[in-house]
Amino acid sequence: MDLEELCKNAHEARIKVGMLDTDVKNRVLEDAADALLAGEDEILAANALDVENGRAHQMPESLVDRLSLNHERLEGMADGLRQIAGLDDPVGEVLSMKKRPNGLIIGKRRVPIGVIGMIFEARPNVTSDAFGLCFKTGNCVILKGGSDAIHSNIAIVKALKTALVKNDVTGDALNLIEATDRETTTRFMKMNRYVDLLIPRGGRGLIQSVVEQATIPVIETGTGNCHIYVDQAADLAMAVNIIRNAKTQRIGVCNACESIVVHEAVAAEFLPMLYDALKESNVEMRTDETAQECLGGGRPLVVPAKEEDWGTEYLDYILSVKTVKDIEEAIAHINRYSTSHSDAIITKDYDRAQKFLNEVDSACVYVNASTRFSDGNEFGFGAEIGISTQKLHARGPMGLEALTSYKYIIYGNGQVRK
Secondary structure (H helix, E strand, O other): OOHHHHHHHHHHHHHHHHOOOHHHHHHHHHHHHHHHHHOHHHHHHHHHHHHHHHHHOOOOHHHHHHHOOOHHHHHHHHHHHHHHHHOOOOOOOEEEEEEOOOOOEEEEEEEEOOEEEEEEOOOOHHHHHHHHHHHHOOOEEEEEEOHHHHHHHHHHHHHHHHHHHHOOOOHHHEEEOOOOOHHHHHHHOOOOOOOOEEEEEOOHHHHHHHHHHOOOOEOOEOOOOEEEEEOOOOOHHHHHHHHHHHHHOOOOOOOOEEEEEEEHHHHHHHHHHHHHHHHHHOOEEEEOHHHHHHHOOOOOOEEEOOHHHHHOOOOOOEEEEEEEOOHHHHHHHHHHHOOOOEEEEEOOOHHHHHHHHHHOOOOEEEEOOOHHHOOOOOOOOOOOOOEEOOOOOOOEEOOOHHHEEEEEEEEOOOOOOO
16 A cells, blocks of 8 residues: 555544544454464564564664564563553543633543554564554554564554454554655655654664654654662662663663763772672673772773763663762763663662752653663553653653643633624
8 A cells, every 4th residue: 555545544544543432442452462362373473584584684682682572572462452451541531621701611631642653663562562552542553663573563463453353443543554665764754744643663863863854743762871870878789789680681672771870989899799790691891990990900891981882872781880979970971971761879868869850851760770660561551652752742651641632622602702
């Protein structure tokens, strides 16, 4: 199908999809979850082909991990759809209702956005998450995945569409652009006549390209140079455990820790502890001079940091390490180099914890916890369509409410303006 025709069909279907009853939407989502598991063999076979092609083209293992599906991950995708079905439907919620002196009653009601476009890289789980969240909020969704996951995405969308057919819902609620060339992607970015919102998910290059070229309103998501600051009042054993989790549990995700900031008063004691914990995973530490002195010689995984290391999202077993003299310097460093995604402080000092929460300008700011919790599922949203690192409309993990807008509804009894 021609790209413009596909977008036009979704645009025309948006009113009908937006008017669906909550029970119908929940039934579709439950059936879609069942369909994913029923189609497991076909989906995993398609995914195996994508993984094979990725490795043949020297795809980094961190991206192969993002791309790969197995039974447990497919079950997780299905569970995400069921959790979305179990959440309250925000569409139709009356946010306010006030009576004016002239007798007009002016209300504010939550409504779908309309047509949402997704451009994303090798993350096939995004396909089901995006469908579930957009459909529950009465939006049509158009998906544009990368070539790396095309076979997986086709198989997943095929399974999801069976749930629409089963419940007599228009198939234009969910569309996948199967063409993988850049020209099609660029054309899609300019379909503002039909698409109301564009959400890119992927690396910095993809997001920057969409922001610069799209004529559709864009929500920036994903890029995560996440910091953890170890304060002089930190529980050092806790800090080691949190950083190990944030860095090594999954290296190829946007909420993984990439940068450590350490108060110089505890650096000499703490950094050797951290090195010993991370060397089991062969994590390279790119350090400033003070940190290097604290670690001493003979540690093969310690190398001098360059200026660009402070702002790099590695998505690899690499960590930058910066020492600071106080919390003010820590906050200044983080606000300069952070991508406004997720940053954390490890401390037992209440006042410094509050200062960090107040002054670090990121979507998610933690005290004594791993940045890996920046996730729609972990936040109780069922799933997420992305993690917004901007401030307009939505910020942080984007669940159902972030995929709605509102309209004003006005009741009168003959009023005219004088």
